[in-house]
Amino acid sequence: MNVAASLSVRVARFERDADAVAAMLADYHAQTEAEKAENGLTEPGPxxxxxxxxxxDPASAFAGAEVLVAERGAELIGMAVLHRAGSDAEIKRLWVGPAGRRSGAGSALLTDAASRARAGGATGLRLSVWDWRIGALALYGRQGFEPAPSWESRERLVCLRREV
Structure with a gap:
């Protein structure tokens, strides 16, 4: 079976997707906090x-943004939050669960986000990523993202941008 052919990206429908999106956010944040502790930025903790x-409550947390989900069959395997940031759109919380990695879901989410940003009148798409996330940095590079002047105050976050 061609995995990529069964992969789609759509806007989350919280009446149906809230639990899956909430679980992905919990996993994303748990991994990020563990990595921050491993890299000496925070202490381990809740x-x-x-x-x-x-x-x-992802629907309330991201009211006014588009929460995109990558779906393979009936399973949500990835997500990203897209919102306006001045003349750009910004991606937050890009996450593909372990079972969906190497499926093209990350690329599909980025491609869809760029298309939505362009359709919404944005001139660029931006994001920030921790400098130790080498795989994510490689993916963003393949998608045309380049280093940008930082808009982040947190140490070790790399800011990237691409035209849409």
Whole structure:
């Protein structure tokens, strides 16, 4: 079976997708917080409340943004949040669960986000990523993202941008 052929990206429908999106957000934040502790940026501990709130109620947390989901068959395997940031659109919380990695879901989410950004009148698409996420940095490079002046105050975040 051609995995890529069965992969699609759409806007989340929270009446149906809330639990899956919440689970992906919880996994994303848990991994990120563990990596931040491993890299000496934070102490190990429970998920900060601001992130736990996203996982509890993603529809409220991302009201006004588009939550994109990558779907393979009936299973949601990835997500990204897309919102306006001035003349650009910005991607937050790009996540593909372990079972969906190497399926093309990350690329499909980025391609869809760029298309939506362009259709919404944005001139560029931007994101930030931790400098230790080598695989993600490689993916973003393949998608045409280039280093950009930082809009982040947090140490070790790399800011990237591409034209849409």
């Amino acid at each position: 998920l900060p409340e601001r992130y736990a709130a996203e996982a509890r």
